[in-house]
Amino acid sequence: MADSDGDEMQKLMGFGGFGKQARKFDLQAIFEETRRNAQKRSRKNLQTEPEKDVNITNEVIPPVAESTPTLSASEAEKSAGEDNDDDDVIGPPLPPSMLPGYTGESKDDEDDSESEEEEDDRTFIPATHEITLNHGAKPVSALALDPSGARLITGSYDFEMRLWDFAGMDNALQSFRHLTPCECHHMMNVQYSSTGENVLVVSANSQAKVFDRDGHEILECIKGDQYLRDMYNTTGHTAMLTGGCWHPKVKGEFMTCSQDGTVRTWEVRGEGKKCKTVRKCKDKSGRRAQPTSCCYSRDGKLLATACNDGSIMLWAEKMKVHTTHLVRGAHTHGSDTSSITFSHDNLNICTRGGDDTVKLWDLRKFKHPIATASDLDNIFPMTDCVFSPDDKLLVTGISVRKDEGQQGKLVFLDRTDLEVVNELPVCQSSVIRCIWHPKLNQIIVGSADGNVKVLYDPDRSARGAKLCVVKKRRKQNHAEVFIRHKIITPYSLPMYREDRERSTKKQMEKDRKDHVKSRRPQPPLATRGGAGGRLQAHGSTLASFIMKNIAKDTADDANAREAILRHADDAVAKPKWISHAYAKTQPNTIFNTGESDESEDENSHVIGGGNKKPEEEEPAWKKAKFT
Numbered sequence: 001m002a003d004s005d006g007d008e009m010q011k012l013m014g015f016g017g018f019g020k021q022a023r024k025f026d027l028q029a030i031f032e033e034t035r036r037n038a039q040k041r042s043r044k045n046l047q048t049e050p051e052k053d054v055n056i057t058n059e060v061i062p063p064v065a066e067s068t069p070t071l072s073a074s075e076a077e078k079s080a081g082e083d084n085d086d087d088d089v090i091g092p093p094l095p096p097s098m099l100p101g102y103t104g105e106s107k108d109d110e111d112d113s114e115s116e117e118e119e120d121d122r123t124f125i126p127a128t129h130e131i132t133l134n135h136g137a138k139p140v141s142a143l144a145l146d147p148s149g150a151r152l153i154t155g156s157y158d159f160e161m162r163l164w165d166f167a168g169m170d171n172a173l174q175s176f177r178h179l180t181p182c183e184c185h186h187m188m189n190v191q192y193s194s195t196g197e198n199v200l201v202v203s204a205n206s207q208a209k210v211f212d213r214d215g216h217e218i219l220e221c222i223k224g225d226q227y228l229r230d231m232y233n234t235t236g237h238t239a240m241l242t243g244g245c246w247h248p249k250v251k252g253e254f255m256t257c258s259q260d261g262t263v264r265t266w267e268v269r270g271e272g273k274k275c276k277t278v279r280k281c282k283d284k285s286g287r288r289a290q291p292t293s294c295c296y297s298r299d300g301k302l303l304a305t306a307c308n309d310g311s312i313m314l315w316a317e318k319m320k321v322h323t324t325h326l327v328r329g330a331h332t333h334g335s336d337t338s339s340i341t342f343s344h345d346n347l348n349i350c351t352r353g354g355d356d357t358v359k360l361w362d363l364r365k366f367k368h369p370i371a372t373a374s375d376l377d378n379i380f381p382m383t384d385c386v387f388s389p390d391d392k393l394l395v396t397g398i399s400v401r402k403d404e405g406q407q408g409k410l411v412f413l414d415r416t417d418l419e420v421v422n423e424l425p426v427c428q429s430s431v432i433r434c435i436w437h438p439k440l441n442q443i444i445v446g447s448a449d450g451n452v453k454v455l456y457d458p459d460r461s462a463r464g465a466k467l468c469v470v471k472k473r474r475k476q477n478h479a480e481v482f483i484r485h486k487i488i489t490p491y492s493l494p495m496y497r498e499d500r501e502r503s504t505k506k507q508m509e510k511d512r513k514d515h516v517k518s519r520r521p522q523p524p525l526a527t528r529g530g531a532g533g534r535l536q537a538h539g540s541t542l543a544s545f546i547m548k549n550i551a552k553d554t555a556d557d558a559n560a561r562e563a564i565l566r567h568a569d570d571a572v573a574k575p576k577w578i579s580h581a582y583a584k585t586q587p588n589t590i591f592n593t594g595e596s597d598e599s600e601d602e603n604s605h606v607i608g609g610g611n612k613k614p615e616e617e618e619p620a621w622k623k624a625k626f627t
Helices: 001-015 026-046 073-086 107-122 466-471 504-513 543-547 560-566 568-573 579-585 597-602 620-626
Strands: 129-134 140-145 151-156 161-163 177-179 185-191 198-203 211-214 217-220 241-245 253-258 263-269 279-280 291-296 302-307 313-318 323-327 339-342 348-352 360-362 372-373 385-387 393-397 408-414 420-425 431-437 442-448 449-455
Touching: 129 442, 129 466, 140 442, 151 185, 185 241, 253 291, 253 408, 253 431, 263 291, 291 339, 302 339, 323 597, 339 385, 360 393, 372 579, 385 431, 393 431, 408 442, 420 442, 420 449, 466 579
Parallel strands: 140 185, 241 291
Antiparallel strands: 129 449, 140 151, 151 161, 161 177, 185 198, 198 211, 211 217, 241 253, 253 263, 263 279, 291 302, 302 313, 313 323, 339 348, 348 360, 360 372, 385 393, 393 408, 408 420, 431 442, 442 449
């Protein structure tokens, strides 16, 4: 009935069908073909085991209902081929020894090789190549790498700070800037902020400074009142700084510690006028303890300090008085713990003591160290101890005393038990600072001979020293140098005439005489007569200035005798100062000490009552003085 309705509809609509006819499948033929292929495949896989009986059951697949649509033989074969390609291998898998390409290595051997590779990766140190940056002749006491690893800062005992740019340097290895941030104070620590914008400079004075990445000063912390005893009442440090570091999470916040027994936090936006928080360090008897190093945890929630009494103190970020962790006698009393560092997982703390030890502490069991390494010489109060980027190794330097003939080394310790994994000789002097940068995978080492070593591996290190080593030093092109030729115009006007070139030596001598160009201070006044005409110049002294403005009738002359004789005639003719006071005693003057009264009468007109007789002629040597 349905077929007749479809035919009528086709005739009515005027077309022969509603599209392609549906595809018909013979399922019985497909199943039979699949069964045969499976049997053949199983026989082929089991030919290698003839001793076993292979029982293949020829099960007959039950017939399908007659209503199933039929499929032609060609279509059935094609469908069976497609199914065979998609089916997996039927039967048990072959043993590994029977597989093609078998080399005789088992899975256990592969696991062993993988474990060996992991062991090599764990103990790998990028130190196959090195470059040397010369800072100066004094020990390098501060090192800092920015987070991207593009710039390096070195500080030394010569009070200078140098800035190095790996991308801008060539193989001459010269710094692009050097400055003296704190005059007459050597560098204690230098560190980039977490963003790399600012640089914290801690020197051996009481005021820390913050510079930008180009070396321009941003702020200077205020100095506290050294006459106040309670450090809570002062706005800054009053003694030498011993350490400082940036907050790892809060932008613009940093911490400093000082010998005044306090640990202070600061903010850049506060312009260094007042510290943010103050924490005191005290020993077991309640007296002041001097912190020697400080650091933040990796998440910034803990502040850690090591003091000169051998104790380790930890504060929570919100706690300002009471400590959260405290260990007394962690290191020898009186020794300077030069470094305290958190691991990357914030579970362990490593301390580098002045008692030639390295100790590893667990924050979950903080009473005793979990491992200790001894006989590691340390004579500098800023020797580093850092974790490797993968947190599996500890790196520290060994100090060398003079005339011992030893080498400064980098020592690599296993984090679990502080066993020495490797020792790397670096230089002939002490190794003070070290940095293992995680992005560059390079180790920067500062030594006591003023050199900075950059250790790297060409295959496993990135950028950094690899950028400047391949750059050749650019030679100056003489064609690019502009030479100014002198034009001689003998008959030109003076305003257009160029001065004749003189030797630099003569010009320097001429400028040296000019106190304005040479900035030479005026020479001191001489006691008598002066030197160089200074005392003889009118108005150069206070007395001559007063005489010029008050006693205008007098003159400031160098020859006092001539100045007196200039008024000799007026003194006789018009006595003003002395003679008129003795007019009533004339003709006998009180200054007359002559032998006879006649001589007194004759010489009474002489000033001062001299005993000279008018008839006597004066000797020639006296006349010469008055002429």
